[in-house]
Amino acid sequence: MFNKYPALALALLGSAFTVQAQDAARAPQLERGADGLPELVQFRPGTNPRLSEAKQALRAALALAPEADMRSVRSEVDELGMTHEKFQQFYKSVKVEHATYSVHARNGAIEAMSGDAELLELDVRPSLSAEAALQSALGYVRASRYMWQDAGEEARLKQDENNPAATYRPQGELVIVRNQMSVDAAKNGKPTLAWKFNVYAQQPVSRAFIYVDARTGEIVFKDDIIKHAAATGTFGTRYAGTQTGATDSFNGTFRLRELTRGSGIETYNCRKGNSYTNAVDFTDADNSWTEYNNANLDNAALDAHWGAQSTYDYFKNIHNRNSYNNAGAKIRSYVHFDDTPGDGRGYENAYWNGSVMTYGDGYSRFDPLTSLDVAAHEIGHAVCSSTANLTYSYESGALNEGFSDIWGACVEYYKAPTKQTWLIGEDIDKVRPSLRSMSNPNAESQPDTYQGTYWYAGSGDNGGVHTNSGVLNHWFYRLAVGGSGTNDKGTAFSVTGIGIDAAAKIAYRTESVYLTASSNYAAARTYSIQSAKDLYGAGSAQEIAVTNAWSAVGVGAAYGGGTTTPPPTTVSYCASKGTNQGYEWIDLVQLGSINRTSGKDAGYFNGTATSTSIAAGSSQTIYFSAGFTSTAYTEYWKIYIDYNKNGVFTDAGELIVSGSSSSGGTLSSAFTVPATAKSGATRLRVVMSDNSATTSCNSYTYGETEDYTVNITGGTIAPTTFAGVSGATPLGQEEARTARVFPNPANELLTMLLPDNAVVRSVNVYDVRGARMKQVQLGENGTLDVSRLAPGMYQLSLSDGQKSFHQRFTKQ
Template identity: 85%
Template sequence: MIVRDARHNAEAGPLVLAWKFNIYAQQPVSRAYIYVDARTGEVVLQDNIIKHAAATGTFATKYSGTQTSATGTTTGGYYLRELTRGLGIETYNCRKGNSYTAAVDFIDADNSWTEYNNANFDNAALDAHYGAQSTYDYFKNVHARNSYDNAGAKIKSYVHFDDTPGDGVGYENAYWNGSVMTYGDGASRFDPLTSLDVAAHEIGHAVCERTANLTYSNESGAMNEGFSDIWGAAVEYYKAPAKSTWLIGEDIDKVRPSLRSMSNPNAESQPDTYKGTYWYTGTGDYGGVHTNSGVLNHWFYRTAVGGSGTNDLGTAFSVTGIGIDAAAKIAYRTESVYLTASSNYAAARTYSIQSAKDLYGAGSAQEIAVTNAWSAVGVGAAYSGGGTTPPPATYCASKGGSQSYEYIDYVSLGTLARTSGSDAGYYNGTALAAPSIGAGTSQTVRFSVAFPTGTAYTEYWKVYIDYNKNGVFTDAGELVISGSSSSSATLSGTFTVPSTAKSGTTRMRVIVSDNSATTAATATATAKPKTIT
């Protein structure tokens, strides 16, 4: 078959050659046509033949009060499944066992789930379902991410899981196993581990797996845990701002005020400073991933809230917070675009500063806050006015002669016409007003380079457009113009917007350099990138 790849756009996604499968499952009951890309083996489209009517239930949750939630219809009433978000959200009952295949549905006759506050803590299942939906909504609405894999992946949760069935002791943990969410009922330390921030934390591990995929040991593992705590706090703030945003697991902990504190990691025996008090150097817990995560947690807190003081290394700091929304967008871009499996805290500092520049501009309050927050937790110096970019005087120093530096002084596209002085960096404007820059249209981009002193020399220029909106400019087809010139006159190039370009706001990058090999992915000492939104 030839079908559209619905992971990108159900109506305008690229056409792909695919195999069609008719899948009929007994448990859980379903039937669908599944279309698999013949080249990659990836599922590109699912057409459900058995339709489950969507319904809205009333949940008396254990930790988040009364909530309304999408459910599905089944024999006997309603169950914790729905198809309104991605490929669905489903929650199952392990019945205090350790088998996923033996799990069953929770079913309610009238979709008013009020009788689940029982000795078995069945209301905790409502929290798991609500938590999965809330986390999906947060990533979709705030970061434009469609489920943890950005392709609408089904989120399945299993509650009442017990690793040692029959011993009368509940499982005191929750985890993402690479495919599904799993929640224990707790025992001496915890109540059922399905609170909103814990659900978001565990799904956050799935997001990390599909983005940076940080190796689960030592510093990279601590950052893996830290990013999950960041998403736990962000989702809780997004859905329930009255809760204690900066405490992790405060709803489930029966012994301590919380499992971890992002505002004061020391309170739960975690470091708030890199290699400071409570920093773990042993081999247990994969090199202290649940301990040393306190550094990333506290960085995020300082970036969002700010504060001043002296850290464990004796460094005085002062941070002006930028709010949790901006801090979360910077954290998400850092994790999803820049970090890799082996990244450490130094890399997190470098790329979070770059992410702040990408989103808010060089020298912005956001870049300053991010930099100073890293200084607060003992990773790098405070902001000094120059960020991590060499000052303009160093640009083209190798050219010799009287040349000081060159810079892009004009860019135009559509209705955007940007004239600038030697203020290198990023610029936010709009080129999308009428006439529309839409898929299939032919467009002309114009720009020029200024040479403050001396004679114009050969420059290589490239123009990129992030058509798929993934924050990367090196994907196939996104280099739209390239060439060279030794003129300071206005240059131009024409390109056609592909039919596969995603609709909505995206970015253009214009680079000029004396090095023909310069790419959008590597900023060199002679490249002055500008981004036009």
């Protein structure tokens, strides 16, 4: 029998995990899923088992039978220093699909465990052979041609995987999976012994895991690998104007390939065919890709290439993720794909097929489906497959689609903030304003409330994955932007937005750390709240916003059990942006826990998700520096804090730094926070321009603006005037405690000196694009061999093991 409500057998672990009846206060805190099993176990301080006891802890928490086993499949350390070890469940040595549990530990002590598991009792001996089951799977797919029937594609696979035995022909794997497709209602939802096949059809295109009952031959489940977006992303692009992107030089011409990001990003031309093997390079004679706006729509390839690079950059720079698999996987895109060549109709779709990106040219509904948000959406599916691996069916599939839309919006905001962030596919849709709207899902017939208007309850579209994703989309929008109103369930809501950057960090942690293959909306709520606690602390404004945003879309109660904190008066700030970063940009801002080094940020960087606390009346020092392509120009620095939180920087005392410098070294300025400053979060704005007339609200030519958040403590509601800033260090004075490098420019050896003659423990070198250089070697006595670097400007990041320092140098 399948027991849905087991007791929590905590006594199995001995003293570290024993809970006495009379000491319930020491028992772990449990969040149970719909099946009654714990989906989140949180240990109270002082009761934490060790990470080395993870398997025993899991067995006890889940009350697993002796025949069940949890096997470690992956262990990662995140940016908070926490270790996340993922375990896959097996039963009698057979893998249990979609049953994974993660153990979250800090300093070797387990703080929480999360995931989904099964309590099983069934026979795991198949009566149907793998070959017979495969015939059932192929009879279900009914394709006219499969990838393993194409000799060219088979040869390409062997080459790509460097494995002469590699083949697309499905190999059966015996697993246990829940039956979700039986015509017999009594079988639906029941764990079933099944053969699993990866079936890749060439015509018509499809790729999915097909599960066949290992006794009856019945199809019990299908999990699509190709996630159809039903839409689908510097060059003279089709949708994003003139952009720049990396290519490579080959045989006297240039190709849409590059190797600076992970293992590379490559874009190919399918020439309106359906063969990856026969695809060719897009080439250009002078690397000025301006003639691609032609009748063949070749400029769409430039969007795809730039979109892949932009998406890689977003995940690397914002989430420290190295390509979709976090191991530098190559990203290949195929443009001008057509599943039925010669029929006169372009392919109206784009998809991630489990290995590569594929883009059609569109026909009646769409233009070529290569817009930036679509490219990010599809690569987002690849990220999901390497993290939560959300099953492409019903609620877990809606989450899969919703997270891809989230990444589409985030990448578009990151690389093209003037576009319509909250619309998906607005560049490619010829019929509607967009494919989906995250701010107003109802406008495109999607629900903005769980099981509310437009919620799809049928079995089509894998259980409505493209429709019901609107709930997650709108949750993310509310979390980022905020707002108040009444949802479809009649529940009043009020959400204070935390900005898209902080919202993205919470969403990424939810997907990459906590969610599992079978997670639903309730689990997404639980895990996103936990992610907010991890990142910002229990009771933080971010946790409150996450909870209230879920209440806004009809999933769970508001923070505090049904009420929300009234929203503060909305404060908006004027725009400030440089239009040219060809010569100079901000490369360091440091104040308290704000410590960001960067390259060019397209004239403006929204760092409001990054914050630090400063006390009213305290003395503070802010550090900052400029990056230069070659010549160091005179730059005018103006730094503001909106002390009275009224949305402007023109009040007395809010200009905390004003001066000029022609140095690329680290500058500093001391200031005093007025005792009358208003408590709470407010805006810090850093402006660097070559024009002395630039103010806090300008569009100017050369330079950059960066915004951050400071949390003022111990203040009051400030009057309209402020005490002036005192104790300022004259701008232009080099910070004495900075690293020095010489000779500069350098030819072969660069000598590096740290403050107090500290030993250089580590050094990283980055070029002007932010790419890390591997052709350098740290020598003795603080020297660095730079002889193998190409001539140009580079950024150094040095460390003595405790503190980091930054400097620039030129290689001759």
